[in-house]
Amino acid sequence: MATPYDIPDVLDRREGPHGEVVLRRHGDRLEIIANGCFLMDTSDGRSERRLVEAALDALAGRDRPDVLIGGLGVGFSLAHAAADPRWGRITVVEREHAIVEWHRDGPLAALSARALSDPRTEIVETDLVAHVNETSDTYDALCLDIDNGPGWTVTDGNGNLYREAGLAGCARVLRPGGVLAVWSAQPSPEFEETLRNAGFQQVRTEEIPVARGVPDVVHLAISPG
Template sequence: MTTPYDIPEILDRREGPYGEVALRRHGHLLQIIANGCFLMDTSDGRSERLLIDAALAALDAADTRAKHGPRPGPHVLIGGLGVGFSLAHAATQPRWGRITVVEREPAVIDWHRAGPLPPFAEVSAPALADPRTAIVETDLVAYVKETSDTFDALCLDIDNGPDWTVTEGNEGLYSPTGLLACARVLNPGGVLAVWSAKPSPDFEETLRNAGFQQVRTEEVPVARGVPDVVHLGVRPG
């Protein structure tokens, strides 16, 4: 028998600068939908946490290879606020000195700050209150080309992966030109970590051709289908 919770319920729908974005409840889950495309939900968060952990581990490994200890207070940029898993996890780690989150959709920021729509508030409220955290409302693709700030790690999760972008304009981020822009804002030995819903051997090759070193892919097994992955590359020191 069908219950009301078997039917997705739209909690908020807005026209943003890049099209329609919606917050949907399906059973006990909250889901973010952009232009009809499912982006993420509150079901797990393992792969979002791996994005942060893998970047920090790769950063420390790169510093060890450079024959100096882990850098103090590294600055991480998180591309995409989403449901808040990546930010919340980064904020639990005292190693990060600064945490900058770039989110282009005002609605997503509002859902976290003014909802209150659990579990959004439960996940992100402590992290948003952390003095290390700064939220920048802008387009990530433009931001990495224009900002004068620099980072020790870029943790990017704004699409379903390099081969499955939410909007056409995001494709440039994963191109040689976009990766050069990412390298520009990375400090020497800094790490680029890119979440993807499936492995992309072509993107690995593009990373290498753009000059990134120690390129590898970490997998997050899922119940069905291909695993989520995090693509990693290090800017030369």
């Protein structure tokens, strides 16, 4: 027999320029669904936290590095970055206004309120692909988590980010020796090869065990600049 926890409770549903985005509660966790595709939930978060940790580790002691986090999601990466005084400026690029509102005034505020009030934090509401191609800002690290992986994108346009042309945009905004870290639900040898073809160095993939299912991974590479 089904229990109340077997059926997710939809807390909010929005239609935006990129399609539908839904916030729902499933038992004791909150979930974000975009265009019918599960993005993430609040059940674990260790791989999202490791995304920013691995980038900082790869910067090898660089003083107060600036980081761009691509995708606010449920806020694990932002909260973890803001909790670490070693980071300098923390810029979060999020295209879904609804997600930003859920963090500022909604159910996700409990996870991110302290990080959002940190003076280092800035939220930029725009498309990540557009931002890396158009901004005049530069960063020491890009920590990207806008899809379920390079081969499992939420919208078709995101696929361009993981091709050589899109990676050229990432390289453009990375300072010399900067780190690109990309979250994925599964390894992608094809993406590793694309990174190398785009000129990135020290390309590697780190597996992160999670509470449920197969390990998540973080793809890491050093800017060719």
